[in-house]
Amino acid sequence: MKSLTDFMLSIDHNKYSKSDLEKIHYASKTIISELIKFILLLLFSVIVADFISFIYITITLLFLRPFSGGLHFRSHISCFIFSVLFYSIILFIPQTLISAGPALIIFLLSLSIIAAYSPMPSAKRPSYSVEQQTMFRSIAVLSVLACAIVYFLFFNQYMNLVLLTVFFQSLQLLITKEVKVHVEKKYKS
Numbered sequence: 001m002k003s004l005t006d007f008m009l010s011i012d013h014n015k016y017s018k019s020d021l022e023k024i025h026y027a028s029k030t031i032i033s034e035l036i037k038f039i040l041l042l043l044f045s046v047i048v049a050d051f052i053s054f055i056y057i058t059i060t061l062l063f064l065r066p067f068s069g070g071l072h073f074r075s076h077i078s079c080f081i082f083s084v085l086f087y088s089i090i091l092f093i094p095q096t097l098i099s100a101g102p103a104l105i106i107f108l109l110s111l112s113i114i115a116a117y118s119p120m121p122s123a124k125r126p127s128y129s130v131e132q133q134t135m136f137r138s139i140a141v142l143s144v145l146a147c148a149i150v151y152f153l154f155f156n157q158y159m160n161l162v163l164l165t166v167f168f169q170s171l172q173l174l175i176t177k178e179v180k181v182h183v184e185k186k187y188k189s
Contacts (some may be wrong), residue, residue: 003073005071008068009154010146013080014082015132029076033076033079033080036080037076037080037083038058040080040084041052041058041083041084041087041146043053044084044087044186045057045087045091047078048088048091048092048155050093051089052158053158053161055089056158056159056162056165057087057161057165058092058168060147060161060162060165060169061165061169063143063146063147064140064143064144064147064166064169065169066116067119067135067136067137067139067140067143068114068117068118068119068120068136068140068143068169068173069118069119069120069121069122069173069176070120070169070170070172070173070176071175072121072123072176074108074120074140083185086168089164089169090164090165090167090168091161093160093162093164095157095158096114096157096160097156097159097160097163098160098163099151100155103151103152104148106163106166106167107132107144107148107151107166109146109165109167109170110139110144110166110167110169110170111144111145112142113168113171113173113174114137114141114144114173115137115140115141117173117174117177118136118137118140118141118173119133119136119137119140120172120173122178144166144170147162147163148165148166149187150162151163
């Protein structure tokens with residue numbers, strides 16, 4: 001991956017600071033990795049389910065994940081494996097319609113978690129100001145509300161994918177928070 005990124009970034013290293021070069025390298029490596037992951041997840045989803053299911057899950061995550069954050073891994077392969085597991089859980093849950101009452105409870109629970117814990121960015125990303133964090137949290141909350149509105153307006157079997165994606169994304173935030181608390185306690189001891 002590194003040699004491909006270096007090849008694609010044939011830039012004059014003298015024009016940028018070491019910090020800027022690291023950011024450019026990280027961003028380009030992430031874009032390449034995400035593109036490969038996207039294609040492989042698409043193939044996986046089409047094989048085990050269908051293209052429409054992939055689109056519903058992916059669009060929901062595109063609106064939610066960048067602003068809420070979630071679990072982050074040290075390697076791209078670990079991230080890919082987790083992503084396959086994430087999609088698998090959602091795709092393999094029976095797609096029977098969840099009635100309005102339980103769906104509302106799941107959305108409200110997810111909304112509460114996302115409002116409380118987002119954003120949870122990667123440690124490799126630059127830190128965000130309080131204003132940026134507030135903006136990301138607001139966008140994440142609005143994304144959940146938009147998903148809930150879409151769910152109830154277009155109530156069908158594919159809407160369960162939206163509901164489950166929001167729910168499991170919020171669970172990632174809980175897990176991430178607990179991991180951070182555990183790690184902080186471990187290093188303080």
